[in-house]
Amino acid sequence: MVNQQMAALGSSRSTIRELFEYGNSRAAVVGRENVFDFSLGNPSVPAPDAVRQAIMQEAAGDPVALHGYTSAQGAADVRQALAADLNARFGTDYTGDSLYLTAGAAAALSCAFNALACPGDEFIVFAPYFPEYKMFIESGAGAKCVVVPPSAADLQIDFDALAQALNERTKAVVVNSPNNPSGVVYSEQTLDRLTALLRERAQAYGHPIYLISDEPYREIVYEGAQVPFLPCRYADTVVCYSYSKSLSLPGERIGYVLVPPQAADSAALYAAVCGAGRALGYVCAPSLFQRVAARCVGVSGDVAAYQANRDLLYDGLTAMGYRCVKPQGAFYLFPQTLEADDRAFCARAKGYDLLVVPGADFRMPGHMRISYCVATDTIRRALPLFEQLARDYGVIS
Amino acid sequence: MVNQQMAALGSSRSTIRELFEYGNSRAAVVGRENVFDFSLGNPSVPAPDAVRQAIMQEAAGDPVALHGYTSAQGAADVRQALAADLNARFGTDYTGDSLYLTAGAAAALSCAFNALACPGDEFIVFAPYFPEYKMFIESGAGAKCVVVPPSAADLQIDFDALAQALNERTKAVVVNSPNNPSGVVYSEQTLDRLTALLRERAQAYGHPIYLISDEPYREIVYEGAQVPFLPCRYADTVVCYSYSKSLSLPGERIGYVLVPPQAADSAALYAAVCGAGRALGYVCAPSLFQRVAARCVGVSGDVAAYQANRDLLYDGLTAMGYRCVKPQGAFYLFPQTLEADDRAFCARAKGYDLLVVPGADFRMPGHMRISYCVATDTIRRALPLFEQLARDYGVIS
Numbered sequence: 001m002v003n004q005q006m007a008a009l010g011s012s013r014s015t016i017r018e019l020f021e022y023g024n025s026r027a028a029v030v031g032r033e034n035v036f037d038f039s040l041g042n043p044s045v046p047a048p049d050a051v052r053q054a055i056m057q058e059a060a061g062d063p064v065a066l067h068g069y070t071s072a073q074g075a076a077d078v079r080q081a082l083a084a085d086l087n088a089r090f091g092t093d094y095t096g097d098s099l100y101l102t103a104g105a106a107a108a109l110s111c112a113f114n115a116l117a118c119p120g121d122e123f124i125v126f127a128p129y130f131p132e133y134k135m136f137i138e139s140g141a142g143a144k145c146v147v148v149p150p151s152a153a154d155l156q157i158d159f160d161a162l163a164q165a166l167n168e169r170t171k172a173v174v175v176n177s178p179n180n181p182s183g184v185v186y187s188e189q190t191l192d193r194l195t196a197l198l199r200e201r202a203q204a205y206g207h208p209i210y211l212i213s214d215e216p217y218r219e220i221v222y223e224g225a226q227v228p229f230l231p232c233r234y235a236d237t238v239v240c241y242s243y244s245k246s247l248s249l250p251g252e253r254i255g256y257v258l259v260p261p262q263a264a265d266s267a268a269l270y271a272a273v274c275g276a277g278r279a280l281g282y283v284c285a286p287s288l289f290q291r292v293a294a295r296c297v298g299v300s301g302d303v304a305a306y307q308a309n310r311d312l313l314y315d316g317l318t319a320m321g322y323r324c325v326k327p328q329g330a331f332y333l334f335p336q337t338l339e340a341d342d343r344a345f346c347a348r349a350k351g352y353d354l355l356v357v358p359g360a361d362f363r364m365p366g367h368m369r370i371s372y373c374v375a376t377d378t379i380r381r382a383l384p385l386f387e388q389l390a391r392d393y394g395v396i397s
Numbered sequence: 398m399v400n401q402q403m404a405a406l407g408s409s410r411s412t413i414r415e416l417f418e419y420g421n422s423r424a425a426v427v428g429r430e431n432v433f434d435f436s437l438g439n440p441s442v443p444a445p446d447a448v449r450q451a452i453m454q455e456a457a458g459d460p461v462a463l464h465g466y467t468s469a470q471g472a473a474d475v476r477q478a479l480a481a482d483l484n485a486r487f488g489t490d491y492t493g494d495s496l497y498l499t500a501g502a503a504a505a506l507s508c509a510f511n512a513l514a515c516p517g518d519e520f521i522v523f524a525p526y527f528p529e530y531k532m533f534i535e536s537g538a539g540a541k542c543v544v545v546p547p548s549a550a551d552l553q554i555d556f557d558a559l560a561q562a563l564n565e566r567t568k569a570v571v572v573n574s575p576n577n578p579s580g581v582v583y584s585e586q587t588l589d590r591l592t593a594l595l596r597e598r599a600q601a602y603g604h605p606i607y608l609i610s611d612e613p614y615r616e617i618v619y620e621g622a623q624v625p626f627l628p629c630r631y632a633d634t635v636v637c638y639s640y641s642k643s644l645s646l647p648g649e650r651i652g653y654v655l656v657p658p659q660a661a662d663s664a665a666l667y668a669a670v671c672g673a674g675r676a677l678g679y680v681c682a683p684s685l686f687q688r689v690a691a692r693c694v695g696v697s698g699d700v701a702a703y704q705a706n707r708d709l710l711y712d713g714l715t716a717m718g719y720r721c722v723k724p725q726g727a728f729y730l731f732p733q734t735l736e737a738d739d740r741a742f743c744a745r746a747k748g749y750d751l752l753v754v755p756g757a758d759f760r761m762p763g764h765m766r767i768s769y770c771v772a773t774d775t776i777r778r779a780l781p782l783f784e785q786l787a788r789d790y791g792v793i794s
Contacts, residue, residue, distance in 0.1 A: 052456050062443070068648050208398060
């Protein structure tokens with residue numbers, strides 16, 4: 001009697017959510033401190049104090065204005081403030097009319113996919129990738145999700161594979177740098193090759209190929225790594241942003257879609273993003289946190305804490321014999337598992353209450369994602385368990 | 398290059414949103430106080446002070462816990478608190494596992510429609526109705542929206558029309574009492590006849606017919622009017638609730654779907670609601686306002702202020718010759734327009750900066766919706782303009 005596809009989606013959940021719920025129930029049994037939950041990308045760095053101040057200041061004001069409906073695109077002054085910030089950082093000339101505020105990046109992506117997808121369209125994503133992409137593209141927008149494997153050595157783009165995957169039905173290519181689950185930041189060289197190839201193919205096919213830049217981790221980079229702003233390099237770019245990670249607000253659901261005026265068909269595309277938000281039931285992004293985002297322009301969480309975690313975990317694991325591309329951003333490590341069957345490996349890790357996500361969930365088996373957005377002490381206490389695991393596998397003796 | 402259906406939805410917007418945006422731009426020209434914006438259901442009664450206190454208390458706590466992802470269904474303790482409140486009020490025996498917290502009623506309805514809709518399904522809605530229903534059902538969930546006209550005299554259900562509309566493809570019937578746009582509360586008698594008819598037909602067709610009770614206005618009723626709790630009268634009921642109106646938080650997007658364990662296929666249906674939320678990109682309901690809702694259990698806004706507005710407006714307009722069913726709830730009046738062409742009438746009203754929504758938008762031409770969730774003084778100053786309009790039409794001289 002109910003929609004079976006939806007029931008299946010709701011029963012299966014993502015492995016990540018499943019592990020997270022398991023971690024919660026396991027904590028009730030063995031104590032929270034004895035569960036090493038590396039499953040979820042829930043920022044461990046607290047929201048900057050500016051967030052608390054912004055909430056307090058807004059809450060002291062007129063509740064009717066604060067909690068009322070905003071325009072569907074978001075409050076005009078908030079959009080203007082965010083556009084001004086982008087302009088100051090990237091030398092662009094956006095107005096608030098290029099921004100559509102959303103309930104986080106998942107909503108932003110859903111709106112972008114639904115706005116672009118026409119019957120028969122294909123969207124290309126690069127493995128390893130955030131597992132909900134495929135669902136948003138296929139179950140949500142009714143288009144086809146085409147997965148392109150990465151270059152194995154550095155997890156940048158495998159351009160031969162991409163060249164084969166592109167075809168006349170390609171509507172857009174999704175880029176996620178810094179990457180979830182690998183933490184890899186695409187190099188200038190990678191982006192130059194990517195945009196050159198897309199331009200060439202767009203011309204050959206006689207229609208634009210959009211680049212959808214999913215960049216919630218833009219601000220979380222280490223040792224001065226640069227994340228180039230894609231709309232400045234490729235006109236037909238749509239940016240999906242979230243404050244979940246930069247302001248540590250994942251539960252509050254606040255982010256945006258940017259449709260630059262330079263993008264092909266930008267007026268129609270912006271309208272379609274608004275229409276998709278409407279059809280999906282979004283109404284408007286949460287109003288208090290719209291205002292918080294505007295007040296916190298230029299603020300971000302304590303990236304140094306994540307870097308300390310990365311160093312401790314990366315150095316510790318590689319010293320034990322785990323192999324891993326060193327990430328320059330986000331808060332994930334994506335090492336190879338110690339046996340080819342990553343699900344078996346992760347199940348074995350679970351026996352030590354080490355909760356890590358199989359790479360297969362990101363369409364890259366033989367790996368595991370370790371979210372290191374946890375207390376540094378958790379990593380410190382987990383390392384001997386990872387070591388024991390390596391010993392079980394005979395990697396160290 | 399973009400999805401034309403989405404672009405059309407985004408370009409057209411709802412008339413209500415359109416009027417709201419027009420009111421904003423018009424206010425910049427003639428001054429906010431000279432625009433009589435009765436377009437939007439944006440509560441004028443401020444959120445109760447308990448909301449501000451709850452925000453302050455939560456914001457003073459641990460930001461990692463407060464702003465982190467919750468379970469997709471909502472924080473377990475919040476769901477438990479809301480279930481306990483329902484149990485205390487309605488004598489039910491729900492646990493938190495029957496609740497799925499959402500980003501407001503629009504999200505709740507979208508999840509319910511997507512969870513239930515199978516190919517070929519029909520959903521019945523009663524005119525006059527919230528115009529986004531049709532879009533959520535058709536553009537969102539891919540099902541068919543069947544509109545049943547009301548009994549003209551009292552805007553209760555026309556049972557002959559309903560009996561004709563019901564058929565083997567009917568998946569669910571949507572009830573919205575107190576009603577937007579008419580403010581009418583369905584009587585006990587109406588509900589008894591409705592549930593008896595649905596039971597009879599469900600048995601005849603050999604499958605359940607769900608009742609979807611969209612009840613954001615449950616708490617906004619006058620003179621002791623009762624809003625019966627439908628799950629206690631009809632087992633196969635799904636409740637979609639929002640705090641937008643009762644706590645005056647429409648911009649914050651917080652509400653829930655209740656799938657009672659007594660409903661047919663309730664486990665699969667609950668899973669499908671979760672799956673729909675996932676496919677639509679919802680992730681979780683805004684976390685701070687989940688907690689605010691739990692802290693404000695039993696609290697609601699100042700209904701007396703709305704009643705004062707209703708009385709002033711209803712008495713004023715009917716004295717001028719406008720005809721109107723007297724509403725017992727919500728904050729809308731739905732009088733007949735003074736000419737059959739309600740769009741022409743509303744356009745003429747716009748000339749006086751009276752912004753009212755044509756009944757045609759709610760599939761009931763010849764009427765207008767007046768949202769009286771405004772300052773009482775706005776109504777007082779608007780009445781002479783409504784009077785002038787009645788004079789223009791020769792209703793009064």
